[in-house]
Amino acid sequence: MRSLTSLKSDLMRMALYAVLSLALVPGITLVFSGHVLKTWDREFLESIEGDLRKANVALAEREQVLARFRADPPSTICGNSDPAAAEYRSRACEPWGHQWQFYWAHKVSQIMLLGGVLLAALIVLLCLAAQRGRDVQYRSLLLGRRLLSWSGSIEVVAQNAMLAWLSFWLTAWFFHMYSIKLVAITGIAAAAAALLAVTQIFARPKWKFEVEGELVREQDAPALWQRVRGLAQMLGTAPPRQIIGGIDTNFFVTESQISLGNQTVDGRTLFVSLPLLRVLDQREADAVLAHELAHFSGGDTERSAKLGPALSQFDGYLGAMQGNFMTLIAYYPLALYRTALELGLMRESREREFLADRAAAQAVAGRPLISALIKISAYGNYRGHIEEELFQRDDRHEGEIGIAAYVAQGLKPFANSERFQDAMQGASVPHPFDSHPKLSERMENVSSPIPSKLFGAVVASTVANSWHSEILTAEAIEARLWNAYESRFAKAHEHTLAYRYHPSNDAERAIVLKYFPPRDFGPIVVAYDGITVNADQSNFDWDQVTNMNYEDGYGGDVLTLTLADPHSGKTSSKKVKLPGLKPQRDELKQALGMYKQRHAVSRQS
Numbered sequence: 001m002r003s004l005t006s007l008k009s010d011l012m013r014m015a016l017y018a019v020l021s022l023a024l025v026p027g028i029t030l031v032f033s034g035h036v037l038k039t040w041d042r043e044f045l046e047s048i049e050g051d052l053r054k055a056n057v058a059l060a061e062r063e064q065v066l067a068r069f070r071a072d073p074p075s076t077i078c079g080n081s082d083p084a085a086a087e088y089r090s091r092a093c094e095p096w097g098h099q100w101q102f103y104w105a106h107k108v109s110q111i112m113l114l115g116g117v118l119l120a121a122l123i124v125l126l127c128l129a130a131q132r133g134r135d136v137q138y139r140s141l142l143l144g145r146r147l148l149s150w151s152g153s154i155e156v157v158a159q160n161a162m163l164a165w166l167s168f169w170l171t172a173w174f175f176h177m178y179s180i181k182l183v184a185i186t187g188i189a190a191a192a193a194a195l196l197a198v199t200q201i202f203a204r205p206k207w208k209f210e211v212e213g214e215l216v217r218e219q220d221a222p223a224l225w226q227r228v229r230g231l232a233q234m235l236g237t238a239p240p241r242q243i244i245g246g247i248d249t250n251f252f253v254t255e256s257q258i259s260l261g262n263q264t265v266d267g268r269t270l271f272v273s274l275p276l277l278r279v280l281d282q283r284e285a286d287a288v289l290a291h292e293l294a295h296f297s298g299g300d301t302e303r304s305a306k307l308g309p310a311l312s313q314f315d316g317y318l319g320a321m322q323g324n325f326m327t328l329i330a331y332y333p334l335a336l337y338r339t340a341l342e343l344g345l346m347r348e349s350r351e352r353e354f355l356a357d358r359a360a361a362q363a364v365a366g367r368p369l370i371s372a373l374i375k376i377s378a379y380g381n382y383r384g385h386i387e388e389e390l391f392q393r394d395d396r397h398e399g400e401i402g403i404a405a406y407v408a409q410g411l412k413p414f415a416n417s418e419r420f421q422d423a424m425q426g427a428s429v430p431h432p433f434d435s436h437p438k439l440s441e442r443m444e445n446v447s448s449p450i451p452s453k454l455f456g457a458v459v460a461s462t463v464a465n466s467w468h469s470e471i472l473t474a475e476a477i478e479a480r481l482w483n484a485y486e487s488r489f490a491k492a493h494e495h496t497l498a499y500r501y502h503p504s505n506d507a508e509r510a511i512v513l514k515y516f517p518p519r520d521f522g523p524i525v526v527a528y529d530g531i532t533v534n535a536d537q538s539n540f541d542w543d544q545v546t547n548m549n550y551e552d553g554y555g556g557d558v559l560t561l562t563l564a565d566p567h568s569g570k571t572s573s574k575k576v577k578l579p580g581l582k583p584q585r586d587e588l589k590q591a592l593g594m595y596k597q598r599h600a601v602s603r604q605s
Contacts, residue, residue: 007343015335016376018123021332022116024333025159028107029166033102036173037075040099044074078103105165112158117150123333127340137344138310144337145314149201152321152330156197159329160190193326200320207312210259211271213246213486214477221471227282228270231290234363237297241267241584245274245474247404247481249380255305268296274478275383275404277468279375279411279459285467287360288368288376294359300352314338350437354445366448367512371458374424374450380461381423382414383407387489396511397490404482415459424455499598500605503528516598517593523578524559526591528598531561533576542599546571550589557581559592 048069072080078093078100079457093100099486126148129140167186172178218225225243232239240253250275250361257266270292277285295301318338321331360369386406390397414420424439443449450458468474498515501508525532530541540563548564556579563572581588 004019007339007346011336011339011343014332014339017332018336019120021111021329021596022119022155024334025162025166025329026109026112026116029105029162030113032166032170032173033106033109034468036102036169037106040102041073041075045069056404072310074099075103075106079107101165101169105162108158109162112155112162115151116155119155119333122147122151123337126337127308130337130341130344130349132344134300134307134348137341137348138303138307141307141310143313143339144341145310145317148334148337149317149330150332153194153197153201155328155333156327157194160193160326163326163469164190189326193324196320196324197327200317203316203320206314207309208259209254209256209308211246212248212481213244213260213271214473214480215260215265216243216245216272216471216473216477220473221467223470224467227286227467228289228293231286231363232293232296235290235293235297235359237293238268239293240270240296240469241265242269244269244271245471245477246271247275247385247478247485248273249276249376250286250350251276251292251296254299255301256298256308268301270557272467274468274471274474274481275407276376276379277466277471277474279379279410279463280372281368281463282465282467283364283368284375286370287364291356291360291369294356294363295352297359298352298355300356307428354439354442357442357446361446361448366446369446369565370439370443370448370450373442374455374458377421378415378455379407379411382411385414385423386410390489391493391496393493394497396494396507397486401486401490403486403489404478415456420459421452421457424452484544499601502602502605512598516595519587519595521578521584521588521591522580523581524576524588526588526595528595530590533574535576540574543603545596548592550592552585555579557585 045066049062049066052065052508057065072085072088074092077085077089080089093103126140126144127517129136132140164183164187168178168183171182207597216224221243228243229239240547244260244265248271250271254271255267257264258269270289272289280288314334315338318331318334321327321334336404339543357369383403385404390401390406392401437445471477494511495515499506503509503512512528518525518527523534525534530539531545532539539562544566545561546564549560549562551558551560556577559576559578561574561576563574564570565572577589
């Protein structure tokens with residue numbers, strides 16, 4: 001998770017971008033349309049005055065006519081509903097005529113700027129509400145999602161219409177020319193962006209909270225269940241409906257619906273880390289369990305269960321707006337509020353963590369809670385280090401990797417090493433939902449400081465009795481989960497090897513070919529080691545290809561390769577005609593990019 005300092009920096013940056021997104025296009029439209037209208041007013045008055053002079057109209061009468069037109073120039077007549085000016089209005093402000101277009105562009109840009117000010121004020125209020133408690137945050141999210149998505153859609157529609165209009169008139173006015181292609185491209189992109197912004201409001205992404213683990217049934221861990229119920233009673237809250245055992249390096253509680261393999265569970269859930277239960281004695285584990293159960297008593301999980309789906313829907317719309325350049329107009333105001341909400345959630349989460357720590361210290365004790373947090377932090381840090389080492393290996397992992405065994409064997413030596421002290425500086429505890437405070441702050445919160453020089457001894461201490469040994473199915477659950485995890489780990493590692501290898505033997509070549517087989521596109525074959533042009537059977541390895549330029553064509557596409565001579569260093573170009581390749585155009589472009597990138601990565605490895 002991002003830090004508070006990082007979020008504050010992001011908040012200021014998003015505020016600047018939000019102001020620009022709301023004001024830039026309407027501001028340009030306002031200034032440009034105002035300039036043109038004033039120019040036309042001046043030219044109109046000069047023309048009228050010239051005509052009056054040519055007609056030898058008396059000075060007094062001439063001034064009277066000019067005064068009337070100065071008071072009501074063409075730039076204002078479109079908005080003049082006086083019946084006496086009907087004929088003047090019909091001549092000067094013909095619907096869809098130039099004067100009419102610029103009048104309404106000027107008027108709409110004023111409305112959009114005023115609307116932008118009101119929207120900015122609304123965002124400020126929503127951002128302030130986002131700094132309050134979870135209930136207020138939830139209500140601000142529901143209100144903000146509706147108001148900001150609809151107002152953002154209006155901004156996208158209106159501003160993109162302005163952009164399409166400006167794409168014609170800016171060049172026509174200043175350069176006395178216009179590009180039909182530019183207007184068409186802008187218009188199509190504007191229409192697509194407007195459609196996306198509106199349709200995404202009604203999109204309902206399915207929120208799914210997936211947890212990897214297995215249910216720990218009461219008959220398989222009666223003592224643990226009894227202890228959990230006892231702690232819940234001490235804290236004045238209802239116990240969980242189910243306990244899930246997993247291999248992640250954290251403990252948590254939730255009231256959200258959980259997807260657990262091929263089944264779904266809901267209600268109060270306690271997740272326990274089986275590997276961590278091995279390294280915690282029962283009193284340390286009790287303190288951690290009490291901390292988690294305290295979130296039930298504080299109502300944190302109930303509020304989070306409501307907040308999660310609403311955040312998912314908001315983030316879905318936010319992501320859709322970010323993915324299109326023409327919808328960034330709506331993205332930045334949304335992102336500003338989302339950043340402020342994240343800041344508020346993080347602050348509130350820290351306070352809830354401190355409250356849960358104090359509840360755990362009261363129910364069990366402060367010392368075992370802190371020693372448990374030290375062990376959890378050390379275990380998570382060391383496991384991350386082991387997995388990084390295993391992932392950086394140059395050989396493919398075959399069969400069981402044994403991550404758990406590596407961690408178990410090396411954790412105590414790690415605790416007695418110099419690297420351990422560096423790793424534990426500013427240590428915190430991993431968690432799927434909350435931003436946990438630093439370990440030093442949590443020690444101070446429960447008045448149970450442990451000097452950092454003793455952290456190693458805490459981690460290396462022998463566990464006499466643990467709750468892990470009280471779970472009859474713990475070994476079997478861990479074995480199944482580690483097997484599935486290591487299978488995914490090995491597959492991801494093999495995929496990276498396909499990028500890293502510059503194959504020097506058949507085994508390495510087989511891995512590269514598994515993920516990067518030769519792709520025959522007819523006129524051209526793209527392979528991991530280069531490009532073959534079938535017309536003349538010329539081969540170019542990727543080291544020779546310094547640049548590729550793909551041109552879409554109606555009569556056939558053309559690929560231009562810039563080639564470097566490996567001996568002289570001189571460059572040349574080769575044009576490869578690609579007739580009839582339009583149906584596979586995107587596939588070929590993607591293959592060229594991926595295979596070239598693979599080669600670049602292999603050269604750096």
